[in-house]
Amino acid sequence: MTADLTARLRDVVGPAGVVEDPAGFLTDWRGAYSGTAAAVVRPGSTEEVAAVVALCRDLGVAVVPQGGNTGLCGGAVPDASGRQVVLSLTRMRRIRDLDVANSTITVEAGVVLQTVQEAAAAAGRLFPLSLGAEGSCTIGGNLATNAGGTGVLRYGTMRDLTLGLEVVLPDGRVWHGLRGLRKDNTGYDLKQLFVGAEGTLGVITAAVLELFPAVRSTATAWVALPDPQAAVDLVGVVRGSAGDRLTAFELMSRQSVDFVLRHGAGVRDPIADVHPWYALVELSDTLPDAGLEAVVEAALGESVERGVVTDAVVASGSAQVAALWALREGISEAQNSEGPSLKHDVTVPISAIPAFVAATDRALAGALPGVRVVAYGHVGDGNLHYNLSGPQPRDDGAFRARAGELSRIVHDSAAAFDGSISAEHGLGQAKRDVIADYKSPLELELMRGVKQLLDPAGLMNPGKVLPG
Ligand code: FAD
Ligand code: MLT
Ligand code: ZN
Numbered sequence: 001m002t003a004d005l006t007a008r009l010r011d012v013v014g015p016a017g018v019v020e021d022p023a024g025f026l027t028d029w030r031g032a033y034s035g036t037a038a039a040v041v042r043p044g045s046t047e048e049v050a051a052v053v054a055l056c057r058d059l060g061v062a063v064v065p066q067g068g069n070t071g072l073c074g075g076a077v078p079d080a081s082g083r084q085v086v087l088s089l090t091r092m093r094r095i096r097d098l099d100v101a102n103s104t105i106t107v108e109a110g111v112v113l114q115t116v117q118e119a120a121a122a123a124g125r126l127f128p129l130s131l132g133a134e135g136s137c138t139i140g141g142n143l144a145t146n147a148g149g150t151g152v153l154r155y156g157t158m159r160d161l162t163l164g165l166e167v168v169l170p171d172g173r174v175w176h177g178l179r180g181l182r183k184d185n186t187g188y189d190l191k192q193l194f195v196g197a198e199g200t201l202g203v204i205t206a207a208v209l210e211l212f213p214a215v216r217s218t219a220t221a222w223v224a225l226p227d228p229q230a231a232v233d234l235v236g237v238v239r240g241s242a243g244d245r246l247t248a249f250e251l252m253s254r255q256s257v258d259f260v261l262r263h264g265a266g267v268r269d270p271i272a273d274v275h276p277w278y279a280l281v282e283l284s285d286t287l288p289d290a291g292l293e294a295v296v297e298a299a300l301g302e303s304v305e306r307g308v309v310t311d312a313v314v315a316s317g318s319a320q321v322a323a324l325w326a327l328r329e330g331i332s333e334a335q336n337s338e339g340p341s342l343k344h345d346v347t348v349p350i351s352a353i354p355a356f357v358a359a360t361d362r363a364l365a366g367a368l369p370g371v372r373v374v375a376y377g378h379v380g381d382g383n384l385h386y387n388l389s390g391p392q393p394r395d396d397g398a399f400r401a402r403a404g405e406l407s408r409i410v411h412d413s414a415a416a417f418d419g420s421i422s423a424e425h426g427l428g429q430a431k432r433d434v435i436a437d438y439k440s441p442l443e444l445e446l447m448r449g450v451k452q453l454l455d456p457a458g459l460m461n462p463g464k465v466l467p468g
Contacts, residue, residue: 002038002082005059009085012051013043017091025066025086026078029133030336033074033429036082037064042091046166046174046205049087053203054172056085062459063087063170065199067110067141070133072343073428075145075198075464084462087203089140096206098123103211104163104180109140109204116209125211128155128247132329140204146196148424150328153380154247154284155212157424158195164208165191170201170455180208193450198426199461201454215247215284219292220321221300224275224311225251229354231279231379233308238281238299245292248282249380250328256376259334260327267327270313279379280328328376335374335389340396342388342403343430344410348419350382360386360413367409368402383423386410411438427465436467 010018019025019040027034038061043049056063062084066076078084089110097106100123107116113134120127129142131149141147143165147158155161164179177191194201225231231251238246254276260267271278283292293314303309315321335341348356357375364371370391377385388406390399411421415438427435436444444467451458451466 005061005085006039008055009039009041009052012055013041013048017042017044017048019088022086025069025088028072028074028077029070030072030341032340033077035078035080035084037078037086038083040086040088042088044091046092046168049089049092049168049203049205050172050174052085052087053168053170057171057457057459060457060459061085062462063203064461065089065140065144065203067138067144068112068133068136070137071141071145071428072345072425073422073430075426075428075461076141077429079463089138089203089205092205095119099180100125102180104208105211106164106178106180106206106208107139108206109138109143111139113137113139113142120211121214123211124214126214127161127209128212129158129161132332139207139209143195143204143207144197144199145426146424148378148381148383150248150250150378152378152383152424153249154244159192161210162191162195162207163210165194165204166206167194168203168205170457170460174205175202178206178208193454196426198428198465200451200465202460213286215286216288217285217290217292218247218321219283219296220315220324221281221296222270222313222315222324222327223279223281223300223309224271224273225277225279225308226275226310227277227354228357228379230308231277232350232353234279234281234299234303235350235380237303237308238283238296241299242283242292242295245283245285245290245295246281246380247284248280250280250377251379251384252278252280252328252331252376253374254278255372256331256335256374257327259338259374260330263334263337264326264330267323267330270324270327271311273311275310280324331374331376335387338372338389339394340390340400341374342407343425344386344388344407344414345383345422345425346386346410346414346419347381347383347423348414348417350379352417352419353379353382353384356413356417356419357384357386359416360410363409363413364388364406368406371406378423381423382419407434429464432463432465433467
């Protein structure tokens, strides 16, 4: 079966499109999920993707779409059966069009996010999606997970940045929806079905994305805070004075920063004293001399007087800005160096963050004394990565054995504060079963109905998103 399948796939995509050494496509970035595959193919065009999908449908073989394989919940990793085909979009990396007057860029699914940012910048525009994996994640993966990152509070998620899509449906037909329109009220907004579907409804092959005016000045501050309530207060103060010029507000616990200081290369603490929490605050403007430093300094000065801010550093120069961002963006990788981690990408109303953190910290300390809470994230959106590492001395086996129970505590707590168990990473295989406890039967029925309509044979990324 495998030899025959590989031969037929080779007929479709040519020898260059069939991967000889599939190892890098079968395990995720964290090493948390692994599988095997009947074949790994890298089609070079929409027509080839459609032909691969149609062939797999005819043979009853499941397809797992994959981009940069940086996803954090196992969505791009095949199962252990060895019967699935991994369809990597990484050869589809053409920028098809950049329309400055329409402020849009049309790109293929395998284009790396950073490449899109750079192409927009070269045209005097901004593509605002920004996240730690931007050097390797792809636009297709960003769309399929509805990625968020650090600019959401100003520019929205990938969903908000998408005007049109081209999609290969599970039966091999191509939906040509590459429109660059801001307004189009002609019935259901079909593109939004595929954004955030994590490859379970079809393979995205290209997209029209919205561009924004280029940023010409920024002010970046590293702020020490006594507690999460201070962070919530500070978001309000800075938003009040800077309005839409507030483009990032990231919160980090001392534990998170400690991990980066321990494992990151060339990083150092911007503030000598140790504080329990920090925020990275960034203002941006399209004007070259917008006086942003004065705006951020005034907001911080007022907050120091009110006891909301304990200490702060406003970056001077691009090297210091990069150093502050390296501390923030280095947390994921640094936590990997501390052994197995449990990722909880929760979101609650911003106002509920302090109570959520207090209640969840308390519940976890009772369940597993010494568990290390690595809480950080996009607090301006109400999105905390409330991740866990095991107690020390390390006992990975014992920590893994408690994983289900510990995650249940965090997720129940998010639900108790009217939150969600995934803000931006998705469900993948990591949360596909537990989501059944947090969505209503009607929501699950509607989701299954959509899946049944588009993929009645269940061959598009099975075992992901929908509960078994
Ligand atoms: P993959 O991992 O390859 O795939 C992810 C999912 O999308 C899978 O279900 C896959 O089947 C599906 N898929 C991929 N391509 C297609 C396609 N063309 N058509 C249909 N389905 C497809 N995420 C955030 O949202 N915000 C963050 O701040 C953030 N920070 C991160 C930091 C680090 C260090 C890392 C490692 C990851 C981070 N992520 C973050 C998670 C991840 O990078 C994003 O989810 C990213 O959007 C995934 O893109 P990818 O190309 O790697 O997708
Ligand atoms: C981030 O914002 O750094 C990632 O989305 C969080 C994570 O890796 O858990
Ligand atoms: Zn994040």
